[in-house]
Amino acid sequence: MKSLSNTEWSYFPALISHNQTGYWKNIILENLEWTQPVVKVYSKRYSVPRLTAFLGSKGISYKYSGAIHYAEDWPKWFFPLLDYIRDFSRTNYNGCLINLYRDGNDCMGWHSDNEKELDPKKSIASLSLGATRDFFFRSLIDSSSNNIELRDGDLLLMHPECQFNWKHCLPKRKKVSEVRINLTFRCYR
Numbered sequence: 001m002k003s004l005s006n007t008e009w010s011y012f013p014a015l016i017s018h019n020q021t022g023y024w025k026n027i028i029l030e031n032l033e034w035t036q037p038v039v040k041v042y043s044k045r046y047s048v049p050r051l052t053a054f055l056g057s058k059g060i061s062y063k064y065s066g067a068i069h070y071a072e073d074w075p076k077w078f079f080p081l082l083d084y085i086r087d088f089s090r091t092n093y094n095g096c097l098i099n100l101y102r103d104g105n106d107c108m109g110w111h112s113d114n115e116k117e118l119d120p121k122k123s124i125a126s127l128s129l130g131a132t133r134d135f136f137f138r139s140l141i142d143s144s145s146n147n148i149e150l151r152d153g154d155l156l157l158m159h160p161e162c163q164f165n166w167k168h169c170l171p172k173r174k175k176v177s178e179v180r181i182n183l184t185f186r187c188y189r
C-alpha cells in the first residue's frame with residue numbers, strides 16, 4: 001500500500017537531485033563525529049543498530065543514551081542544506097538528528113518522535129540520502145498501516161499529528177549493502 005500524501009504526512013520524491021545528494025552524503029560522512037549510542041532497556045544495555053550525530057542551534061538540549069547533550073552550533077558548511085529545508089518546509093528547525101545506516105543490518109525500531117523536548121505543534125522533516133530503504137507507518141488508532149520506499153533525495157514531512165496517531169520504523173533489509181543517511185530536522189522547545 002502506497003500513500004504519497006495525507007493530512008499527517010507529505011512525501012516529496014527526489015526533492016534533491018542526484019548530483020547534490022552525492023555532495024551532501026560525502027560532506028556529512030566526512031565532517032560529523034559519529035557515535036553509537038547505548039540504550040538501557042529493562043536494566044539491559046545494548047548499542048543501537050546504527051550510528052548517529054546531532055547538529056543544532058547553540059545551546060539547545062537533546063537527549064540520547066539517557067544523557068542530556070547541548071548543541072555547539074550549526075557548522076557553516078551545513079547552512080545551504082538547512083536553509084533549503086527550512087524554506088521548503090516553512091519551519092525554522094533548530095536541531096537535526098542524523099542517522100547513518102551502514103548497510104541493511106542497521107535499522108530503527110517502532111517509535112513516535114514525541115519526546116518532551118520537541119515542540120509538538122511543529123513538523124519533522126526527514127531527508128534521505130543514499131540507499132533505498134522501506135519505511136513503515138503503523139496507526140495507533142486503528143489497524144491501518146502504510147509503507148513508503150524512501151530513496152536518495154526524498155523528503156518526508158511528518159506533520160504534528162503524525163507523532164500522536166502513528167508509529168514508524170525502518171526495518172532491517174539484509175540485501176541492502178549500501179550506506180543510507182537520514183536527517184530529521186526538528187523543532188526543540
Ligand SMILES: O=C(O)CCC(=O)C(=O)O
Nearest residue numbers: 097099108113170182184
Ligand atoms: O531513517 C529514517 O528514515 C527514520 C529516522 C527516524 O525515524 C528518526 O530519526 O526518528
Ligand SMILES: [Fe+2]
Nearest residue numbers: 111112113168
Ligand atoms: Fe522517527
